[in-house]
Amino acid sequence: MKILLVGDGAREHAIGASLKVGPTCPKLYCLMGCRNPGLIGLADGYKEGNVEAPEEVLNAATNFGVDYVVIGPEAANFAGVPDLLEEHEIPCFGAKRRLAEIERSKVFLRRIMLREKIPGRIRFLVFSNRDDAITYATENPENLVFKPSGQVGGKGVRLIEGDKVYLLSATESIKKSAAQTAEKFSSVLALDEKILIEERIFGPEYTAHFLCDGRTFIPMPLVQDNKHAFNGIEGPETGGMGSISGPGMLLPFISEEDASKAREIVEKTVGAIQKEAMDAYSGVVAGQMMLGTGCWDVPLEFYSRFGDPEGVNVLNMLDLEAGASFEEICSATISKRLNTLKVRFKEVASVVWAIAPEGYPQRRDLARDHPIDVDEAAISKDGCKIFYGSVSHEGEKMVTKGSRAVEVYAEDSEIERAREKVARAVRHVRLSDGWGLFYRSDVGSRQLLREWIEIAEDARISSRHRESKGTLYRRVDFVPGKGKIVYEI
Amino acid sequence: MPGIFGLRAYYEDWVDSTARFVGYGLIGLQHRGQESFGIAVADLNGQVRTYRKNSIANNAFDERSLRKFTGCAGIGAVTTVKESLRREIQPISQNRVRIVNDGRFLIEGGARSFAQGLSKELAKSDPEQAAAELVERTPGGYTFCALAKDGTIIFGRDPRGVKPLSHVGLGFDNGLISSETCAFHVVGSKYPPQFVEPGECFSVTQYSKRGARCKARQRNVCSFEYVYLANPLSKIDEIPVSWVRRRIGETLARKFPQRADVILGVPETARMFAMAYSNQTGIPVAEGFSKIVGERSAIRPTQIDREIGVQLKLNPIKEVIARKNVVVIDDSVVRGTTTKKTFRYMRDYCGVKDLHLLVGSPKIIAGCPYGTEVPVEDELIAKNLEDEEISQAIGAESVGFLTTKDLAECIGLPLNELCVSCFTGRHPEDN
Numbered sequence: 001m002k003i004l005l006v007g008d009g010a011r012e013h014a015i016g017a018s019l020k021v022g023p024t025c026p027k028l029y030c031l032m033g034c035r036n037p038g039l040i041g042l043a044d045g046y047k048e049g050n051v052e053a054p055e056e057v058l059n060a061a062t063n064f065g066v067d068y069v070v071i072g073p074e075a076a077n078f079a080g081v082p083d084l085l086e087e088h089e090i091p092c093f094g095a096k097r098r099l100a101e102i103e104r105s106k107v108f109l110r111r112i113m114l115r116e117k118i119p120g121r122i123r124f125l126v127f128s129n130r131d132d133a134i135t136y137a138t139e140n141p142e143n144l145v146f147k148p149s150g151q152v153g154g155k156g157v158r159l160i161e162g163d164k165v166y167l168l169s170a171t172e173s174i175k176k177s178a179a180q181t182a183e184k185f186s187s188v189l190a191l192d193e194k195i196l197i198e199e200r201i202f203g204p205e206y207t208a209h210f211l212c213d214g215r216t217f218i219p220m221p222l223v224q225d226n227k228h229a230f231n232g233i234e235g236p237e238t239g240g241m242g243s244i245s246g247p248g249m250l251l252p253f254i255s256e257e258d259a260s261k262a263r264e265i266v267e268k269t270v271g272a273i274q275k276e277a278m279d280a281y282s283g284v285v286a287g288q289m290m291l292g293t294g295c296w297d298v299p300l301e302f303y304s305r306f307g308d309p310e311g312v313n314v315l316n317m318l319d320l321e322a323g324a325s326f327e328e329i330c331s332a333t334i335s336k337r338l339n340t341l342k343v344r345f346k347e348v349a350s351v352v353w354a355i356a357p358e359g360y361p362q363r364r365d366l367a368r369d370h371p372i373d374v375d376e377a378a379i380s381k382d383g384c385k386i387f388y389g390s391v392s393h394e395g396e397k398m399v400t401k402g403s404r405a406v407e408v409y410a411e412d413s414e415i416e417r418a419r420e421k422v423a424r425a426v427r428h429v430r431l432s433d434g435w436g437l438f439y440r441s442d443v444g445s446r447q448l449l450r451e452w453i454e455i456a457e458d459a460r461i462s463s464r465h466r467e468s469k470g471t472l473y474r475r476v477d478f479v480p481g482k483g484k485i486v487y488e489i
Numbered sequence: 490m491p492g493i494f495g496l497r498a499y500y501e502d503w504v505d506s507t508a509r510f511v512g513y514g515l516i517g518l519q520h521r522g523q524e525s526f527g528i529a530v531a532d533l534n535g536q537v538r539t540y541r542k543n544s545i546a547n548n549a550f551d552e553r554s555l556r557k558f559t560g561c562a563g564i565g566a567v568t569t570v571k572e573s574l575r576r577e578i579q580p581i582s583q584n585r586v587r588i589v590n591d592g593r594f595l596i597e598g599g600a601r602s603f604a605q606g607l608s609k610e611l612a613k614s615d616p617e618q619a620a621a622e623l624v625e626r627t628p629g630g631y632t633f634c635a636l637a638k639d640g641t642i643i644f645g646r647d648p649r650g651v652k653p654l655s656h657v658g659l660g661f662d663n664g665l666i667s668s669e670t671c672a673f674h675v676v677g678s679k680y681p682p683q684f685v686e687p688g689e690c691f692s693v694t695q696y697s698k699r700g701a702r703c704k705a706r707q708r709n710v711c712s713f714e715y716v717y718l719a720n721p722l723s724k725i726d727e728i729p730v731s732w733v734r735r736r737i738g739e740t741l742a743r744k745f746p747q748r749a750d751v752i753l754g755v756p757e758t759a760r761m762f763a764m765a766y767s768n769q770t771g772i773p774v775a776e777g778f779s780k781i782v783g784e785r786s787a788i789r790p791t792q793i794d795r796e797i798g799v800q801l802k803l804n805p806i807k808e809v810i811a812r813k814n815v816v817v818i819d820d821s822v823v824r825g826t827t828t829k830k831t832f833r834y835m836r837d838y839c840g841v842k843d844l845h846l847l848v849g850s851p852k853i854i855a856g857c858p859y860g861t862e863v864p865v866e867d868e869l870i871a872k873n874l875e876d877e878e879i880s881q882a883i884g885a886e887s888v889g890f891l892t893t894k895d896l897a898e899c900i901g902l903p904l905n906e907l908c909v910s911c912f913t914g915r916h917p918e919d920n
Contacts, residue, residue: 157661158660158661158662159660159661159662160660161659161660161677161678161679162677163677164675164676164677166513167509167510167513167676167677169509169552170506170509170510170513171506172505173502173504173505173506174500174502174503174506174662176502177500177502178502202679227661228658228661229499229698230658230664230698231683231698231700232656232657232658232680232681232683233657233658233680233681234656234657234658234664234680234683234698235499235658235661235664235698236499236500236661236662236696237661358696358697359696359697360696362499362500362695362696363695363696366696434614436697436699438697438699451681454681455681
């Protein structure tokens with residue numbers, strides 16, 4: 001068995017490591033944009049190249065003579081890598097272009113949910129130019145989220161806390177800039193509808209991953225990523241600074257009921273897009289959910305791949321003794337027989353901390369090109385695993401590439417205990433030129449968990465109220481002078 | 490007891506908004522100081538501009554002027570002192586930093602000398618560590634927030650944690666620092682606040698936030714913050730001020746169950762005590778005073794100012810209290826002068842029958858070593874008179890105070906982790 005893995009981040013390192021363990025002992029080949037030291041260590045062969053160029057992936061797959069391809073990053077899905085591979089009869093664990101549209105276009109996602117009356121809908125408006133978006137935000141002093149209409153690696157999303165009317169003029173220029181940023185990022189994707197404004201909802205976020213072969217959905221443990229750069233839910237938005245999962249399939253602040261809501265939303269949405277694309281989904285799909293005040297569980301966006309770092313949690317939690325290995329899962333997904341497979345997860349809690357050079361995410365120019373030292377033996381002695389992200393093997397040394405450099409994983413019976421292991425292990429990562437590294441030491445802390453539990457409870461109370469009033473998807477407003485206004489969402 | 494606030498934006502499009510957000514943060518802290526208002530903002534070219542006014546925050550806040558202060562890092566303070574020299578209004582400028590502080594540095598030269606030390610440390614590669622070491626060497630009860638020309642903000646808290654300080658995120662856009670968490674609500678933050686630990690310092694730039702902590706000392710959180718100084722919307726070190734005030738009322742009800750027809754809380758702070766007393770005893774609570782003007786009077790700089798303020802606020806409503814046995818709950822009794830005048834009026838002109846005074850704090854018998862304005866000892870009624878004498882002097886059937894032990898229980902911290910210096914006369918640094 002030979003497999004080609006496409007991608008070069010910590011997520012792909014975790015995918016590669018998971019593919020290699022288990023009874024089938026496949027040979028692993030990699031196509032990567034930068035020389036990921038973790039993947040180089042695992043691979044039986046690798047090639048450097050553009051992971052988003054379908055022809056390059058096809059060539060690599062053909063040259064290595066692999067049985068199938070596993071896609072890591074969403075950009076490869078958007079570019080139609082799985083589509084081209086299929087044309088050449090190379091099976092692929094990864095969503096085809098039209099199916100990955102649920103991730104690529106945030107407007108498409110909101111519209112399909114609206115059309116199919118899928119639960120988890122929120123108010124949204126779409127603008128094709130920034131002036132209209134600014135005018136709307138100025139006339140409606142509410143808490144809003146500005147988003148580029150498409151997925152650009154989570155970039156360009158801005159929260160405008162606009163409910164305080166006295167702050168209206170002080171936030172004028174920020175709204176302008178938010179609209180401009182969203183427009184700029186959407187232009188990259190050549191979308192006509194550039195700016196998406198959504199009502200800002202508040203609550204704990206969690207990611208619900210599912211393995212999907214087009215017919216069967218197998219849920220993976222829920223994971224919570226932490227997007228803020230600094231401790232205490234503070235700092236600029238990052239790709240994710242750390243994630244927690246478990247113990248078991250749920251999170252301490254997410255109930256069975258929330259999880260089943262998330263499942264219904266993901267299954268129905270994927271069902272709708274399969275109908276529209278007249279094609280079957282293959283790979284991993286995830287709802288990046290929020291248990292929001294007054295709206296229950298809402299997908300903020302969809303992933304047509306594993307989240308990063310969330311994928312590191314779920315892949316490492318696979319229970320190989322009781323169920324299938326990840327390679328067996330990929331094979332079964334490709335041949336559409338996931339329903340015959342026993343997939344089990346360990347009854348553990350897991351914690352991942354991402355470590356990034358200072359400068360990330362605002363000043364990547366400062367965060368890149370620092371030599372990094374990792375004492376892998378010491379990390380493993382502390383009971384942890386390390387996954388390399390934005391790090392490249394150059395000559396004799398490893399250097400940072402400007403984003404999250406490594407991710408450290410640990411599991412234990414409780415989140416807090418896994419966190420303690422990670423906290424010990426991160427000392428073994430440093431930059432040898434003296435530049436600073438940072439991480440979120442509060443990810444997995446009791447304090448932060450307590451806070452999320454409380455926020456989740458607030459969200460349930462206000463959601464129950466709207467549900468009982470029938471205003472979950474039907475907002476009733478009174479505007480002085482205009483009278484009653486009803487929004488159906 | 491000034492209030493300090495800071496904002497470090499992580500996105501450059503905050504350049505026009507920073508100063509005004511700091512201004513609104515200070516409006517959220519104006520209960521901590523009504524005499525001066527100042528903001529310093531570092532612009533993107535390394536220039537710092539300072540806006541200073543000798544007036545209460547919501548009058549000093551001028552949208553049009555503050556619009557011209559551009560930058561992504563700002564600090565500010567409201568204080569209880571009108572400064573005759575403009576440059577003495579916080580934020581003060583010393584060497585390469587602007588600094589705001591609450592409390593007192595117990596060193597020669599005070600805040601300026603501390604700022605001088607901090608300015609030297611700023612050049613180091615880990616300024617938060619250097620600041621924590623400086624804090625370790627600097628006795629006192631204080632919090633500070635300093636701004637460097639390059640927009641780095643350094644903030645920290647004394648090693649005993651006497652004065653409160655908290656920080657929080659506002660969306661993804663910026664980090665906020667404030668004496669009290671109530672100011673975070675004012676500028677729209679929805680996240681749970683974090684509390685700066687005693688002896689902990691942070692440095693924040695556009696792309697980093699790093700913390701360091703000096704060697705722990707005996708914690709001595711100011712107990713008077715919970716009783717009176719802080720806004721009930723705030724939490725101090727995880728403990729909601731509103732919970733403490735409810736428990737104070739309940740404790741008074743248990744210790745001093747009076748046979749009364751109505752409970753009055755005065756001033757505003759004591760209304761929470763009165764409601765809890767009423768809930769506990771079943772005796773109705775009423776609004777027995779009408780307020781003509783709204784500023785906080787006890788923190789005015791001079792005695793005459795304070796009395797003018799109190800008398801405009803405390804107009805007893807005869808129709809609520811006539812022919813009734815009344816319990817008045819106050820947050821504290823300092824000189825007893827305003828209580829005396831108010832009680833006299835209630836007896837002479839409002840037809841009150843029995844009049845009991847309960848106080849939601851222990852007896853104030855000494856000054857504050859950390860700068861909260863308390864008169865000299867021979868002006869303090871509880872330092873000089875026994876309970877019965879106090880009753881006679883102010884004209885009450887009885888008076889009742891909490892003990893420091895009661896107060897510690899209401900706050901929910903062991904007594905030795907609180908500063909109760911004004912109630913005992915013992916300086917926490919002597920422990």
